[in-house]
Amino acid sequence: MPDEPRQLQLGKHGGDRRSEKAKADQGGNKSDVTTLKPSEKNTRAHILARLDRDYPDLAARVRSNKASAHAIAIKLGWRRPPTRSQGSRKRFDAAALIG
Numbered sequence: 001m002p003d004e005p006r007q008l009q010l011g012k013h014g015g016d017r018r019s020e021k022a023k024a025d026q027g028g029n030k031s032d033v034t035t036l037k038p039s040e041k042n043t044r045a046h047i048l049a050r051l052d053r054d055y056p057d058l059a060a061r062v063r064s065n066k067a068s069a070h071a072i073a074i075k076l077g078w079r080r081p082p083t084r085s086q087g088s089r090k091r092f093d094a095a096a097l098i099g
Helices: 020-027 044-054 056-063 069-076 094-098
Strands: none
Touching: 044 056, 044 069, 056 069
């Protein structure tokens, strides 16, 4: 199984949204816009594509396995850190306290 099955290419940030050409492009010709399925948005490949575009040095660290894509995404604010689930908390035993 390949590590990165699909190489994503992201477009530039922002852009022209007011000119006639931009309005025409929004209507149908979206060749430079990346459309992702919902299942592809929180993947290692998507994070690497964003890192390649914005932070190439961090992308190199992920590719050399010095850091995980998930950890870097949390530090950059792209993902939320995992929350502590209710099941992992210790149960309070009132009967043991009473005696």
